[in-house]
Amino acid sequence: MRAxxxxxxxxxTEAVAxxxxxxxAAYLGGGTNLVDLMKLGVQRPDLLVDVTGLPLDTVEALxxxxxxxxxxxRNSDLAADPMVRRDHPLLSRALLAGxxxxxxxxxxxxxxxxxxxxxxxxxDTGKACNKREPGTGCAARHGQNxxxxxxxxxxxxxxxxxSDLAVALVALDAVVEVHDPGGAREIPLVDLHRTxxxxxxxxxxxxxxxxxxxxxxxxxPFARHCTYLKVRDRASFAFAVGSVAAALDLAEDTxxxxxxxxxxxxxxxxxxxxxEEALRGRPFTAELAAQAADAELAAARPLPHNGFKVPLIRNxxxxxxxxxxGAAPR
Amino acid sequence: MRSGRESGKPADDDRSxxxxxxxxxxxxxxxxxxxxxxxxALRERLTxxxxxxxxxxxxxxxxxxxxDGRRVKSCLILAVxxxxxxxxxxxxxxxxxxxxxxxxxxxxxxxxxxxxCTPGQLCSARGMxxxxxxxxxxxxxxxxxAPVELTDAEVxxxxxxxxxxxxxxxxxxxxxxxxxxxx
Numbered sequence: 001m002r003a004x005x006x007x008x009x010x011x012x013t014e015a016v017a018x019x020x021x022x023x024x025a026a027y028l029g030g031g032t033n034l035v036d037l038m039k040l041g042v043q044r045p046d047l048l049v050d051v052t053g054l055p056l057d058t059v060e061a062l063x064x065x066x067x068x069x070x071x072x073x074r075n076s077d078l079a080a081d082p083m084v085r086r087d088h089p090l091l092s093r094a095l096l097a098g099x100x101x102x103x104x105x106x107x108x109x110x111x112x113x114x115x116x117x118x119x120x121x122x123x124d125t126g127k128a129c130n131k132r133e134p135g136t137g138c139a140a141r142h143g144q145n146x147x148x149x150x151x152x153x154x155x156x157x158x159x160x161x162x163s164d165l166a167v168a169l170v171a172l173d174a175v176v177e178v179h180d181p182g183g184a185r186e187i188p189l190v191d192l193h194r195t196x197x198x199x200x201x202x203x204x205x206x207x208x209x210x211x212x213x214x215x216x217x218x219x220x221p222f223a224r225h226c227t228y229l230k231v232r233d234r235a236s237f238a239f240a241v242g243s244v245a246a247a248l249d250l251a252e253d254t255x256x257x258x259x260x261x262x263x264x265x266x267x268x269x270x271x272x273x274x275x276e277e278a279l280r281g282r283p284f285t286a287e288l289a290a291q292a293a294d295a296e297l298a299a300a301r302p303l304p305h306n307g308f309k310v311p312l313i314r315n316x317x318x319x320x321x322x323x324x325x326g327a328a329p330r
Numbered sequence: 331m332r333s334g335r336e337s338g339k340p341a342d343d344d345r346s347x348x349x350x351x352x353x354x355x356x357x358x359x360x361x362x363x364x365x366x367x368x369x370x371a372l373r374e375r376l377t378x379x380x381x382x383x384x385x386x387x388x389x390x391x392x393x394x395x396x397x398d399g400r401r402v403k404s405c406l407i408l409a410v411x412x413x414x415x416x417x418x419x420x421x422x423x424x425x426x427x428x429x430x431x432x433x434x435x436x437x438x439x440x441x442x443x444x445x446x447c448t449p450g451q452l453c454s455a456r457g458m459x460x461x462x463x464x465x466x467x468x469x470x471x472x473x474x475x476a477p478v479e480l481t482d483a484e485v486x487x488x489x490x491x492x493x494x495x496x497x498x499x500x501x502x503x504x505x506x507x508x509x510x511x512x513x
Contacts, residue, residue: 003345080466100491236490
């Protein structure tokens with residue numbers, strides 16, 4: 001590991017100024033991903049700015065059922081928050097489906113969103129990776145790519161985003177509060193993560209030094225009527241092979257509104273807008289759910305080893321929505 | 331290319347830090363290379379070798395300790411971040427002549443074979459039982475808002491961050507359920 005300097009900033013302004021002045025500085029949250037990547041030599045910061053002491057660790061109710069989550073709220077605290085469990089259970093379900101009890105006690109909300117891909121070629125400095133070292137090639141493209149993307153990838157990068165929480169938050173139209181040297185601003189979470197295109201080394205739309213200070217969830221009347229389905233290679237403590245976050249609002253048997261997002265299929269959490277559009281205003285049936293998934297997955301381009309993800313996501317979509325429709329409040 | 335700083339030479343002054351850490355009730359003043367993990371500080375500086383380095387990547391759980399009362403993986407925490415904090419390791423659970431209920435239950439149920447993962451299992455189980463007492467839900471909890479009922483499935487899910495290569499899992503689950511039932 002490269003030796004580094006360490007600093008605990010007094011406030012958000014100092015944190016942002018420190019990173020702005022140092023191109024090789026990085027923010028440190030729970031460290032569950034960054035410290036690991038530093039051990040592997042994948043990330044080599046010269047300065048760590050520890051933001052866990054900043055006063056960003058509260059969960060607050062917003063008017064009309066919205067929610068604000070501080071950037072440094074630990075995953076376990078967020079999942080166990082009484083308000084979250086009651087009014088935004090999709091967040092608890094997604095968080096509890098990921099990592100282990102110990103890691104959830106450490107990992108932060110913003111760190112979860114900004115965690116790096118678990119593509120094994122990215123994590124191995126002996127392998128070519130355009131994300132880790134632009135221009136070196138992508139060993140995954142023609143390597144073992146079973147776990148990697150089916151949607152939105154480019155010839156330069158087929159990595160997936162590993163977060164479960166981000167899939168739930170993207171489904172719920174979350175907004176990210178960001179501080180950078182220009183001041184405070186907000187961006188929809190769906191615009192935070194990028195598809196790789198020509199620049200897989202740029203994973204988010206944030207410039208260097210921008211600090212996520214919180215995440216806001218707008219009111220959603222049917223937020224409690226939700227489910228998070230995650231398929232993984234073992235029953236617990238594994239990243240998703242594919243996942244679906246869904247919330248459904250039925251009026252009689254007609255889909256009044258729906259939120260749908262997919263995980264482990266792309267370089268970013270994948271909001272399934274096309275599927276939602278195919279569902280809205282129509283009488284709900286399992287066939288309709290399948291057609292909606294097909295509409296979203298029409299753009300899928302499976303890699304040699306992950307063609308199974310297309311029917312997997314289709315089946316998960318049908319299972320999630322039919323379960324919600326069967327349990328719909330009347 | 332490896333730089334001189336990576337080859338084990340003493341760190342530059344601005345790349346090491348002085349911290350105070352309370353471990354098992356004792357305060358320690360430590361000057362540490364910023365790269366030092368909590369696990370390495372415990373094992374190499376304080377010679378508390380109960381906490382084990384299994385994978386060193388947060389995957390096996392054998393390094394689990396309690397930090398300010400919460401179970402964490404000490405291999406992924408930089409010690410420099412812990413100034414003023416409180417750590418309890420397996421050595422702090424009880425004295426050798428006075429086993430804690432969890433330790434006694436592990437012995438009674440034969441909840442280990444080689445024993446390498448056991449310190450992590452014990453610290454994790456201790457933290458997990460506190461989480462259950464606070465009604466924190468898990469991935470297998472049916473009702474997120476109801477009190478937690480500690481079934482085998484709940485124990486297995488909540489202990490999934492601790493691997494046992496000897497596969498003593500059934501006995502570990504039994505030992506933990508015994509202690510939970512007595513609480």
